[in-house]
Each structure stands twice: as C-alpha cells, then as structure tokens.
Amino acid sequence: MTTVHDDTEILIVGAGLGGVAAALAAARQGARVVLTEEFDWIGGQSTSQAVPPDEHPWIEDFGCTRSYRAFRDGIRDYYRRAYPLTDAARARTDLNPGAGWVSKLCHEPKVALAVLEELLAPYTAGGQVRLYTGLRPTGASAQDQVVSAVELTDVRTGDKRTIRAQFVVDATETGELLPLAGIDYVTGFESRTETGEPSAPEQAQPENVQALSICFAVEHQARADHTIDKPEQYEKWRQVQPEFWGGPLVSWTAPHPRTLQITHRVFEPNPGDDALAVDADQSKDPGDTNLWTFRRILARDLHTPGAFSSDVTLVNWPSIDYFEAPVLDVPPEVAEQRLADAKQLSLSMLYWMQTEAPRPDGGRGWPGLRLRPDLMGTEDGLAMAPYHREGRRIRALETITEQDVSPAARGEDTARRYPDSVGVGMYRIDLHPSTGGDNYIDVPAAPFQIPLGALIPRGGGNLIAGAKNIGTTHITNGCYRLHPVEWNIGEAAGALAATCLRQGSTPAAVHADPAAVSAFQELLVADGVELDWPEGVYPY
Structure with a gap:
C-alpha cells in the first residue's frame, strides 16, 4: 500500500x-x-x-442554472448525434429520449x-x-x-x-x-420542539431516514427466458408486508405517495403507446399507472424500425425501497450488510417479476425481462451506487x-x-x-x-x-x-x-x-x- x-x-x-x-x-x-x-x-x-431527473414543470423555460440547462441540452444533442431517431423525434426541441412519464428528460x-x-x-x-x-x-x-x-x-x-x-x-x-x-x-x-415543523415528531429521531434504493434497468424479449437465479433472500423479501403497505412489499401494490390510499399499479412491457405524445408533467398526471412507461429510459418507437427490439425501463419503484434499517453512522460491516440486503430486495423484485407477477392477460411472470448491465456499468446489472x-x-x-x-x-x-x-x-x-x-x-x-x-x-x-x-x-x-x-x-x-x-x-x-x-x-x-x-x- x-x-x-x-x-x-x-x-x-x-x-x-x-x-x-x-x-x-x-x-x-x-x-x-x-x-x-x-x-x-x-x-x-x-x-x-x-x-x-426529478424536475419541476417549468424546467424547459426557467428555474435552473445556465450550466444545468447545458447539461440537459447536451443529453438531447447526444441522442440526436448518435442514435437512429425517427425524423419526428429528432425534430422535437423537447425530445424526451425515454418517453417516460416521470421526467421530461428520461435518458440512459x-x-x-x-x-x-x-x-x-x-x-x-x-x-x-x-x-x-x-x-x-x-x-x-x-x-x-x-x-x-x-x-x-x-x-x-x-x-x-x-x-x-x-x-x-x-x-x-x-x-x-x-x-x-x-x-x-x-x-x-x-424534533418539532427544535424546528416547529407541523410534520415533525415530538422527539428527534436521528436514525429515522428515508429509504434508499438499488435501481436497475430491464428490457423485455417476449420469446426468451432470462430468469435470474433465485436470490438468496427471496423468501424473506417475498414475505415482508409493512403494516401500512396494503400487501406484500414485493408486488404491484403500494400506498399512493400523496393520498396514502392503497394503489394497485400495472406493468405492461412495450405497450405500443405513442411515445411522442407523452406529456411528462406530474403536476397534471403522475403517470405511474403503468410502471413500464413511468421511468422508461429508452423508447424503441422513437427510433427507426428494427433499431431496438424493446424499450428499456428503469426500476425505481416503491417495491425496491429499502427502509429496514439505516446505513448512516453504523459500523462499516453493518452498512455493507444492509446495502447487500438492499441489493437482494431489488433482485427479489426482478425475480418475482420474471416468475410470479400477475400479468394483464391473467398469466404469471415475464421470463423475457432481461437486465441491462451494459447500461448500468456493472457486472450484476444493478446500479453502480445506491440511491441515497x-x-x-x-x-x-x-x-x-x-x-x-x-x-x-x-x-x-x-x-x-x-x-x-x-x-x-x-x-x-x-x-x-x-x-x-x-x-x-x-x-x-x-x-x-x-x-x-x-x-x-x-x-x-x-x-x-x-x-x-x-x-x-x-x-x-x-x-x-x-x-x-x-x-x-x-x-x-x-x-x-x-x-x-x-x-x-x-x-x-x-x-x-x-x-x-x-x-x-x-x-x-x-x-x-x-x-x-x-x-x-x-x-x-
């Protein structure tokens, strides 16, 4: 050393x-x-x-710095230079490469x-x-x-x-x-005593921090089987059911973030929607009804026919939120184990999607879902870093x-x-x-x-x-x-x-x-x- x-x-x-x-x-x-x-x-x-990007509705016109706008413009320019976009997509000044609903600029x-x-x-x-x-x-x-x-x-x-x-x-x-x-x-x-905040608790809770997530990207090949090996902790995470969740954590069910009403989302890969018609403005429509299009980061229909066999979507959903225990200010070996647990939760969600998840047609599972490690820069296909x-x-x-x-x-x-x-x-x-x-x-x-x-x-x-x-x-x-x-x-x-x-x-x-x-x-x-x-x- x-x-x-x-x-x-x-x-x-x-x-x-x-x-x-x-x-x-x-x-x-x-x-x-x-x-x-x-x-x-x-x-x-x-x-x-x-x-x-999580951004406000006016981001295309104002509400950010000039250098951040250069970053956003650079992403669009990269796609126009390097990708086989259709003429209609290339001409869009507000090109949303993934046609995702979470952001006006969903990208790889x-x-x-x-x-x-x-x-x-x-x-x-x-x-x-x-x-x-x-x-x-x-x-x-x-x-x-x-x-x-x-x-x-x-x-x-x-x-x-x-x-x-x-x-x-x-x-x-x-x-x-x-x-x-x-x-x-x-x-x-x-504590509320310290800050006076209406949403704060009466007593300070230094170990009470938001969930972290280990994200990943998938595509879908209808006639293929890319089912991963069963994760070591699959049975554990399959049984986790938080009191306020309305069902198992690993599912399409979760509380609605704003109303807390139990919400049942759907998942339909490559739905054939009009990618150019997506209006990613969450002040009008949260856009998370179909989880596939919510955080889609590559929309095949924005490109010349045959260039891509599938969309690619980014999995950052409630079902992979790791809120079992904090990773801050704990011994390194404890933090390492908890991050490993968070990875197991993400892999368990993927395995469930491939093998058990209910489909709109009444079947179970999408074995054609395939991780995209090339897009994550990793061998295991999970994001390189946790989303804190x-x-x-x-x-x-x-x-x-x-x-x-x-x-x-x-x-x-x-x-x-x-x-x-x-x-x-x-x-x-x-x-x-x-x-x-x-x-x-x-x-x-x-x-x-x-x-x-x-x-x-x-x-x-x-x-x-x-x-x-x-x-x-x-x-x-x-x-x-x-x-x-x-x-x-x-x-x-x-x-x-x-x-x-x-x-x-x-x-x-x-x-x-x-x-x-x-x-x-x-x-x-x-x-x-x-x-x-x-x-x-x-x-x-």
Whole structure:
C-alpha cells in the first residue's frame, strides 16, 4: 500500500451532480480543482445511481442554472448525434429520449456520463481540474472546522491519497466528510420542539431516514427466458408486508405517495403507446399507472424500425425501497450488510417479476425481462451506487424548515424570500417510507430559493456543503434533494470557494457582509444562475 500526497486550491469530494457543478463553477473562475469520486462514474443521481431527473414543470423555460440547462441540452444533442431517431423525434426541441412519464428528460445513465465528461473536458484536458475516481474519503486533518487535508482510499487497491487544499466542498451523497472533519451535523428527523415543523415528531429521531434504493434497468424479449437465479433472500423479501403497505412489499401494490390510499399499479412491457405524445408533467398526471412507461429510459418507437427490439425501463419503484434499517453512522460491516440486503430486495423484485407477477392477460411472470448491465456499468446489472435520498446534513448558518416552503404552514402561496439567495428550486416535499416505520410524507411546496447560509456550517471554517448535505431538515430535504437543486447547490458552493480563494476571505465572512453577498450574487447571475422565480409561479 502506498500513500500519495497532493495539493490543490479547491478539493471537491464527491462527483455527483453537485460535485461536477461545483468543479465547473470553480474552474470558470480560474481556480485549480481536484474532484474525487468513490465510484467509476461521475454524475451520481443521473449516472451511477441511474435515476432519471426529478424536475419541476417549468424546467424547459426557467428555474435552473445556465450550466444545468447545458447539461440537459447536451443529453438531447447526444441522442440526436448518435442514435437512429425517427425524423419526428429528432425534430422535437423537447425530445424526451425515454418517453417516460416521470421526467421530461428520461435518458440512459451512460449518456449523462458522456455529457458530464464533455462539460468537464476543457478543464480536465489542461489539468485545471484533476479528476480521480475510485477514491473514498476515509480521514481528514481538521482543527476548529478548518480542514487542511483529506485522506482518500482507493477502493480497488487500498492505496491512500492525501490531498491538501485551501477550501473543501463536501459533495458526497451522504455527507461523508462531516464526521471525518468534526463538522456538526444532523441525521434523520429533528424534533418539532427544535424546528416547529407541523410534520415533525415530538422527539428527534436521528436514525429515522428515508429509504434508499438499488435501481436497475430491464428490457423485455417476449420469446426468451432470462430468469435470474433465485436470490438468496427471496423468501424473506417475498414475505415482508409493512403494516401500512396494503400487501406484500414485493408486488404491484403500494400506498399512493400523496393520498396514502392503497394503489394497485400495472406493468405492461412495450405497450405500443405513442411515445411522442407523452406529456411528462406530474403536476397534471403522475403517470405511474403503468410502471413500464413511468421511468422508461429508452423508447424503441422513437427510433427507426428494427433499431431496438424493446424499450428499456428503469426500476425505481416503491417495491425496491429499502427502509429496514439505516446505513448512516453504523459500523462499516453493518452498512455493507444492509446495502447487500438492499441489493437482494431489488433482485427479489426482478425475480418475482420474471416468475410470479400477475400479468394483464391473467398469466404469471415475464421470463423475457432481461437486465441491462451494459447500461448500468456493472457486472450484476444493478446500479453502480445506491440511491441515497437522504444523508447527513450540516448544522448550518441557515436551516430551511417546512414553514419556509410549505403554503399550508405559511398561509400563503409563496415560499420565504432570502436576501442571500444563490439559486432556486421547486419540488413537492416528497419523503419516502423511512427506517423509523413512517409511511410517505407528501406536502405541497412553493417555488423556493436556496439561501447561501444553508451551505455554510455554523462553526465557520473552510468546508462548504455542495449537495444534499446543506442545512435542510428531514422534512425539507424532501424538496431540496432533486437533480436541478443539487446541481444549483454545487454550482453555488464551487463559486463560493473560488470567490473566497480570490479574496482571501472565508464563507462565513462573505455571508456576514451584505455587500459581499450582493457582489457574490452579481457573479452568480453573470454566470447564469437564477436567484428568484418569475411572478405568477405557484405551487402544484
């Protein structure tokens, strides 16, 4: 085992959407950046976790940063350049490659990966941004919340790399740097006494976190048999029936996220629907009646006849939500076993679909369902990384609560306005079943802003939160955790680090000075960041 020492101006740990956006923003300001990622693929939610974008209804026109729009446009351009689209599909400015109902831009993970690498290429080619994959943070040198160096371990070889930096952005999926650097943080539910939130419990529940999921993609070949070996834990998961579920977990049955009424969905591969007619706007239609088309990521009918024998759909459904136990702040071997259990749940769902699932024609099972490991970048066909909906969150200078974004709690249709806004976002407060035994929590939210203070730990220092680890609560994490919001958070974090580097300042000092905040906001606006919503945009 060897140890390599490295130096940079800004270290960004975690190359999910927030981390990539942070690197791009810092590099545009001329900073030298090291960007690290535990998994082989950068991109987090959009790639290694394989989750199609969760976005608001106005995303095609406003409500995201210019660089996020470049990412979205790049995905469509990739399909137009590289795929045998029909003339009608190619001509669509709002091309939805998968014609899925969950998003206006359902796409394959590897396409998002290619686009992200292309966005970084001008900076990685010249060495301004150095990208290292396969590195997991395992230690940090810190005093009084000033992080001088981070130790990372190669997940393949065990070799160590210690990176010294003037500023550090934690853009990991679960806030991995926070305990390593001694940064105060919170997990799970805060108490109602602490936050005043109507949806919070009376007592804090730090181990009560949202379900994680191990996603996978499948196609269907009608006359083939691709049935996998029976998973080791199949009998266990086949018998699990949460009290509030209305049936077995492994089934087409689940509570409706908004009404909690027991809902029975259907599954019909390759239904021959009009892919160009899909209107992926969940404010009008959730679109999850047929699970095949809900998160479809490749629609064969958008391509020339014969190019693809099947659609491809992404399985990220309630039936694979792992909420048996948390994986945060437990011994590594315990977390590893629980993630293995989550994989077994996903494989059990697939096996059930292949062998037992009721079909519309009265039969049982679709043995022609085939995993697509080539699209996941893995050997087993499951997503490279778990989809963590919730991780550790900093104790921030500004904590966003339910009363800041919920019209019901506020008594008005608009969210709280922040004088230190560094971006915008919009999504309902959407909390999946959790490790504490809670059912879905779904609360309408108003179009909101991202306050600068939510990115900065209370104790100051040189670490900036750059992903889902900002100062939200368990409740508001449910609307600040989505793709364009994470990107905007990361972009603001990278720009803040570069600004502090250039000015010889600190994040807390910038936040404390209204003139400095205003100047920083002017920089963000010039770089294509929207700080507020247009008039007349209301909750859905």
